[in-house]
Amino acid sequence: MKITLRQKPLKDGNASLYLDYYDKGKREYEFLDLYLVPDNAPDARRLNAAAMQKATAIKAERTINPEGRHSRTDANRDGDKKNNTPKLTEWIQTVYDMKKKAGCSKNVLWNINHIKELVEEYLVSAKKRDPKIGRIEKNFLVNFLQYLQNDHTIAICKKDVRHLSASTLKQYQLLLATILNVAVKEDIIGSNLFGALSEKETLATPASTRTYLSIDEVKRFMEARCEKMTAAAEECKMAFVFSCFTGLRISDIRSLRWCDIQGINGIPHVRTTMVKTKKPIFVPLSMNAMLWMPKREDDTNDTALVFDKLPSTSASLNDHVRRVAKAAKIEKQISFHTSRHTFATLTLKASKDLYVVSKLLGHASINTTRVYAEVLDSTLEDAIVKQEGILEKTASNAMSASASL
Numbered sequence: 364m365k366i367t368l369r370q371k372p373l374k375d376g377n378a379s380l381y382l383d384y385y386d387k388g389k390r391e392y393e394f395l396d397l398y399l400v401p402d403n404a405p406d407a408r409r410l411n412a413a414a415m416q417k418a419t420a421i422k423a424e425r426t427i428n429p430e431g432r433h434s435r436t437d438a439n440r441d442g443d444k445k446n447n448t449p450k451l452t453e454w455i456q457t458v459y460d461m462k463k464k465a466g467c468s469k470n471v472l473w474n475i476n477h478i479k480e481l482v483e484e485y486l487v488s489a490k491k492r493d494p495k496i497g498r499i500e501k502n503f504l505v506n507f508l509q510y511l512q513n514d515h516t517i518a519i520c521k522k523d524v525r526h527l528s529a530s531t532l533k534q535y536q537l538l539l540a541t542i543l544n545v546a547v548k549e550d551i552i553g554s555n556l557f558g559a560l561s562e563k564e565t566l567a568t569p570a571s572t573r574t575y576l577s578i579d580e581v582k583r584f585m586e587a588r589c590e591k592m593t594a595a596a597e598e599c600k601m602a603f604v605f606s607c608f609t610g611l612r613i614s615d616i617r618s619l620r621w622c623d624i625q626g627i628n629g630i631p632h633v634r635t636t637m638v639k640t641k642k643p644i645f646v647p648l649s650m651n652a653m654l655w656m657p658k659r660e661d662d663t664n665d666t667a668l669v670f671d672k673l674p675s676t677s678a679s680l681n682d683h684v685r686r687v688a689k690a691a692k693i694e695k696q697i698s699f700h701t702s703r704h705t706f707a708t709l710t711l712k713a714s715k716d717l718y719v720v721s722k723l724l725g726h727a728s729i730n731t732t733r734v735y736a737e738v739l740d741s742t743l744e745d746a747i748v749k750q751e752g753i754l755e756k757t758a759s760n761a762m763s764a765s766a767s768l
Contacts, residue, residue: 364429368422376401377559380418382425395421396553405565410558417553448497448551452486455479458542469675477678478538485510496543497552504539504556505564511535512566528696532566575704580693581607585655587691598672599683599699601655605670606702608652610710610724613680613699614638617673622665624648637725644725 364386370378371394378399384391397414400407449457459475485507486493494503511532527535540557547555557565576584585604589596602616611619615637623635631648656669674680681698688697695701703724711720 366422366425366429368418370399373398376561380414382418382422384425384429393425398554398559400558401561404558404561406558410554413547414554448495448546450493451496451499452479452482452493454496454546454551455482455542458545461545470677473676473678474534474538475542478535478542481511481515481535482507482539484515488514496546499543499556501556501559501564504560507539508532508536508564508566529566536566573704573708574695574697574701575708576607576693576695576697576701578709580691580695581705581709583691584687584693587687589686589690595672595674595679596683596686598657598670599674599680600687601657602670602673603684603687603699603702604655605652606699607705607709608649608655609633609646610703610706611644611646612637612639612703613677615644616670617668619669620666621659621663621669624669640725642725646723 364384367383367385369381369383371381372378379394380397380399381392381394384393395418397418399411399414402408404410448454455475455478459472459479462475463472482493485491488510489506491503494500511527513526516526536557540555543552543555543557546552581604584600587600592600602613605611606613606616611633615635618638619633619635623633625632625634627634631653633644633646633648635644636642637644657671659669674683677699684697684699684701688695707720707724710723
């Protein structure tokens with residue numbers, strides 16, 4: 364018997380892999396439920412290599428045992444097996460449980476749970492049944508992405524309802540694709556149809572932008588007063604302003620301990636290891652930054668967290684930040700990460716040195732920082748010193764106002 368691995372072109376641009384059996388003048392076909400995506404599709408090289416590897420393995424198995432093609436036990440070719448795969452929302456919950464067991468952060472878990480809620484919302488809106496992941500079609504994915512882009516909204520408050528930003532939309536698309544990739548790795552489905560979507564069918568990658576606050580906007584943010592601010596909300600405001608003067612990511616602020624604040628040559632510094640990159644960072648603290656740190660009690664242990672009242676999820680954190688921004692009449696759509704961009708911009712204006720900003724932000728390559736401006740010479744601590752005084756008077760006034768809340 365001669366067994367040949369072949370490809371059948373499909374109307375959507377993909378190619379279906381199948382085995383061609385020829386024995387004594389008779390021909391038989393076995394479609395493997397494995398697909399090759401166009402070369403210009405996202406991640407095409409990896410997806411096609413994985414599909415070919417599985418197809419080649421099945422061919423090798425059939426060469427040894429040709430009768431195996433009649434057993435209908437192969438998950439990649441068995442239509443009945445497709446029907447036995449979990450529903451999409453069930454699989455998302457399974458991935459959530461897997462990631463929780465693996466010790467993933469609360470933020471990762473929140474995002475996975477939220478994508479499940481978005482799928483459920485879409486199913487209700489479109490009056491569709493929850494599809495089994497082995498039976499998901501391209502149209503389902505395309506329509507879901509279009510729903511997120513055009514129909515789903517978030518309410519900042521009663522009078523402020525917005526569509527999702529381009530970066531958030533792209534994040535959700537990548538998250539769902541990742542969740543389906545887990546099913547591929549677990550050999551529950553043969554391929555991830557996200558790889559088969561054309562560029563027009565997927566959400567466009569947003570242009571790289573760096574929203575930041577001007578000096579005047581930072582002043583207004585510090586002076587803004589919101590009614591009924593909880594301790595967590597107040598600390599979110601403090602952490603945001605602290606980041607405006609240090610450039611620290613929220614992950615590093617969450618993990619910052621009092622022992623990480625060290626005096627060197629009479630200047631306080633943050634000396635820690637970045638959570639995201641696992642690389643050390645060394646940032647001088649200006650007086651502005653020090654003013655926006657929580658007060659340390661006399662009996663506080665050195666290993667205690669500096670910001671110990673921050674909410675556990677990015678959604679809650681950003682919600683508090685946006686409420687303060689609204690009170691400050693800041694019309695830009697911001698998140699907590701805007702503070703890091705603000706630091707980069709203000710420091711670059713003060714130092715005129717892109718290398719300095721790159722070092723302070725902890726970027727592995729200056730190319731990451733190049734989006735902010737052109738390179739000029741200065742020194743790391745000079746940048747902080749020059750930043751000193753920009754908002755010093757306002758900082759003191761704002762802290763006094765916050766203390767009276």
